[in-house]
Amino acid sequence: xxxxxxxILAWSGVGLSAVWAVAIVxxxxxxxxxxxxxxxxxxxxxxxxxxxxxxxxxxxxxxxxRWLVDR
Numbered sequence: 017x018x019x020x021x022x023x024i025l026a027w028s029g030v031g032l033s034a035v036w037a038v039a040i041v042x043x044x045x046x047x048x049x050x051x052x053x054x055x056x057x058x059x060x061x062x063x064x065x066x067x068x069x070x071x072x073x074x075x076x077x078x079x080x081x082r083w084l085v086d087r
Contacts, residue, residue: 032067035060035064036060039057039060039061039064040061040064042054042057043057043058043061
């Protein structure tokens with residue numbers, strides 16, 4: 017049961033990362049080419065950056081705590 021939940025969360029993370037990467041490409045194309053730029057794309061890039069930062073900080077804290085406890 018837990019394995020299924022972990023698999024769903026992992027694939028959800030992969031999917032969200034792919035959407036974020038596409039949004040970054042669209043933002044760059046909208047800024048530096050004549051293609052139109054949309055507010056939703058910029059918002060998606062900002063929210064994705066914030067989520068990636070928060071999750072990264074969480075992993076650093078978790079790994080740092082484990083490292084301190086194991087010493």
